[in-house]
Amino acid sequence: MISVERVCFWYSRGATVLDDVSLTISDGDVVLLMGENGSGKTTLAKLLNGLLKPKSGRVVVDGLDTREHSVAELCRIVGYVPQNPEHQFFAENAAEEVAFGLRNLGLGDKEALDEALSVLRKFGLERYASTPPWQLSGGEMKRLSIASVYAMQPKYLILDEPTIGQDAKQKKALIDLIFGMKAEGKAVLVITHDVEWASELGADKVVLLSKGKVIAEGVPEDIFFNYTLLKSCNLVPPVSVDLYAHLSKRGFSVPRSLDYGVLAESIALKLGGSSVVSGSI
Amino acid sequence: MVALSFLAAFEYEGKLSRLSRVDPRPKLIWLVAAMVLSIAYSSLKAQLLIAVIMVLPVIALGGVASVVLSLLKSTSLLFAMVFGLNYVFTRDLSFSLAMGLRLVILVVCFASFFRSTHTSELSDLMTKLRIPFYVTFTFTTAIRFIPTLAMEAQEIMDAQASRGLELERGSLLRRLKNYIPLLVPILVCAIRRSYQLAEALESRCFGYTKKRTMAYGLPPMSKTDWMFLAASVAQSAAVILLASM
Ligand SMILES: Nc1ncnc2c1ncn2[C@@H]1O[C@H](COP(=O)(O)OP(=O)(O)OP(=O)(O)O)[C@@H](O)[C@H]1O
Ligand SMILES: [Mg+2]
Numbered sequence: 001m002i003s004v005e006r007v008c009f010w011y012s013r014g015a016t017v018l019d020d021v022s023l024t025i026s027d028g029d030v031v032l033l034m035g036e037n038g039s040g041k042t043t044l045a046k047l048l049n050g051l052l053k054p055k056s057g058r059v060v061v062d063g064l065d066t067r068e069h070s071v072a073e074l075c076r077i078v079g080y081v082p083q084n085p086e087h088q089f090f091a092e093n094a095a096e097e098v099a100f101g102l103r104n105l106g107l108g109d110k111e112a113l114d115e116a117l118s119v120l121r122k123f124g125l126e127r128y129a130s131t132p133p134w135q136l137s138g139g140e141m142k143r144l145s146i147a148s149v150y151a152m153q154p155k156y157l158i159l160d161e162p163t164i165g166q167d168a169k170q171k172k173a174l175i176d177l178i179f180g181m182k183a184e185g186k187a188v189l190v191i192t193h194d195v196e197w198a199s200e201l202g203a204d205k206v207v208l209l210s211k212g213k214v215i216a217e218g219v220p221e222d223i224f225f226n227y228t229l230l231k232s233c234n235l236v237p238p239v240s241v242d243l244y245a246h247l248s249k250r251g252f253s254v255p256r257s258l259d260y261g262v263l264a265e266s267i268a269l270k271l272g273g274s275s276v277v278s279g280s281i
Numbered sequence: 282m283v284a285l286s287f288l289a290a291f292e293y294e295g296k297l298s299r300l301s302r303v304d305p306r307p308k309l310i311w312l313v314a315a316m317v318l319s320i321a322y323s324s325l326k327a328q329l330l331i332a333v334i335m336v337l338p339v340i341a342l343g344g345v346a347s348v349v350l351s352l353l354k355s356t357s358l359l360f361a362m363v364f365g366l367n368y369v370f371t372r373d374l375s376f377s378l379a380m381g382l383r384l385v386i387l388v389v390c391f392a393s394f395f396r397s398t399h400t401s402e403l404s405d406l407m408t409k410l411r412i413p414f415y416v417t418f419t420f421t422t423a424i425r426f427i428p429t430l431a432m433e434a435q436e437i438m439d440a441q442a443s444r445g446l447e448l449e450r451g452s453l454l455r456r457l458k459n460y461i462p463l464l465v466p467i468l469v470c471a472i473r474r475s476y477q478l479a480e481a482l483e484s485r486c487f488g489y490t491k492k493r494t495m496a497y498g499l500p501p502m503s504k505t506d507w508m509f510l511a512a513s514v515a516q517s518a519a520v521i522l523l524a525s526m
Pocket of ligand 1: 011012014017035036037038039040041042043044083432
């Protein structure tokens, strides 16, 4: 479990960025962290793996206080994928890039490279194994960046805006990947502005950050149906919520759900259509 | 990890100190005088004279004593190296100390000048000196980008630390190799940034006209500015006089 206890943080010579933030991430949780630009999401993420240390309060990862442990120790437990992938590429090819973290964990050369190749395959990047990372497209770079941290198999994974530049297929694959980790009992913290994708993610918990404070925390259904809350974080609700609101205004009572399938089913039944097994079209 | 904080000592501080309100022209003359004297003389006595007569008063005027101290702390390894190497090769204690002190003087003078001079003052100053605009622009842009690059370097160090990079691990060769994952992205990002900047400038028609209009130039020198200039000349004369005695 990661617990953030009443953390305050500011950069040197700057205003307070995080103000009395508390948060827990339990094992096996998928947590969404959302908030307006500059609300402190990236800063909070860096506090979780010890890159930044709280000015007051504590961050405890599986019983380890981040102030007492180095990033090198903590990164075995907490994987952090930075917002900008270009900041980490240095190897001559994508496979080496992924193998870097594995070698730091103490894997042998051959082992690390084999593992790197299998991770590349998982991310649909195997044909770039011997391509320099800089020659990948924007979305592929982002994916390589995620792959290079995922390969280290951290117990907690923090993804800072993972959907940037990803096409629909890759966004779907990302959800599968996150739930693959959840199934293994690992926890994932996802930072994103992509409400539509976030509403499809099916997270266990959504945390809203605004101006450095946690303004709401709850299950996705509660957060995404709250227009006022979303508005205070410069977010707009997903289309399914809008549709629900329009239907309710017109006296249609439909179930409150983020899943179009459920909405469609209910409308169809009211209109005299037939029920289908939910999901695929 | 690596201390990049020393770069902050060269960053413009805002119009806070008395030094930052002095016109850049006399300040530049002071900077050049102190540098030339420090480089011209190699005796410990002369370096001490320069430090006491020319540098200390300006540090006081700039109110930067604490900044200078932290600057010296973060670059102390460099000074130790200069001193140590000189001593190893010459076995001359006073000469080696003088060389170490010279480096301190140069760094402190540069820091005092750049801390107290805004980039717009710099470009006005360079325009006054009839330096072509594209040179002025390149120079001031480079200076303006130092904090940005420092921040980017920090992001890069963070990204690699998150993947378990430890700089202080292994043999000497291993430790040198540990820097590759930092240096490559720092260089590549800087180069990419420069291309992006060039494209962004060109798409906004940079270089379309040869003659640029300037809204403001440097204001005329005030009484204090003249006093600063006179003091610099007097300080230089005093150093030359006392050093040759
Ligand atoms: N290295 C830094 N030094 C000083 N201030 C910083 C630094 N990094 C971030 N900040 C400031 O901290 C605040 C929060 O930044 P942060 O990057 O955590 O926001 P964010 O929620 O991740 O935003 P975004 O959605 O744009 O990624 C911002 O006001 C920013 O200006
Ligand atoms: Mg961010």
